Amino acid sequence: MITRRLALVAALLAGALTGCAGQQAKPLYHWGVYQPQVYEYFKGDGNSHEAQIAALEEDVQKARATGETLPPGYHAHLGMLYSHAGKLDQVKQEFETEKAMYPESGSFMDFLLRNFKN
Structure with a gap:
């Protein structure tokens, strides 16, 4: 009786592990x-x-289009490229977007925005 229960538990456990192995985790960001x-x-x-x-x-x-999130730094880098290209209105927009998406970058984005205005 005990061996049947152990065999049943082992089979269920093996099935559960096999079922999870085929799934791939969705990436956190769209790189x-x-x-x-x-x-x-x-x-x-x-x-x-x-x-x-x-x-x-x-x-x-x-x-x-796919509903994925861009990684931290993406909009800041794009804003920097806009500044090199002379597209100054888009620089501010990208820095503000970075700040809104990743509040931990707020101090640095504020610093860049202050220097950008000067």
């Missing part, structure tokens, strides 16, 4: 081309600022 674009920016060669902006903006649209 897209963000990391390669940051790498290219700091490397100093490769895409122009306009090309990087276009790639990141395309990723923003993909993330919105």
Whole structure:
């Protein structure tokens, strides 16, 4: 009787573990081309600022379409690229978006916004 119960518990446990193994966890953020674009920016060669902006903006649209969240720093980096491209109205918008999405970046975004105004 005890061996039947142990066998039943073992079978249920094996089934539960097998059922969970096939599921993949959904990523927390939509990374897209963000990391390669940051790498290219700091490397100093490769895409122009306009090309990087276009790639990141395309990723923003993909993330919105799928309901995914962009990672921390994404909008701040996009704002910095806008500043290099001379698109000053969009710089403030991206910094404000970063601050709204990630309140822990508020002090730094406020610092950048103050310096941006000067």
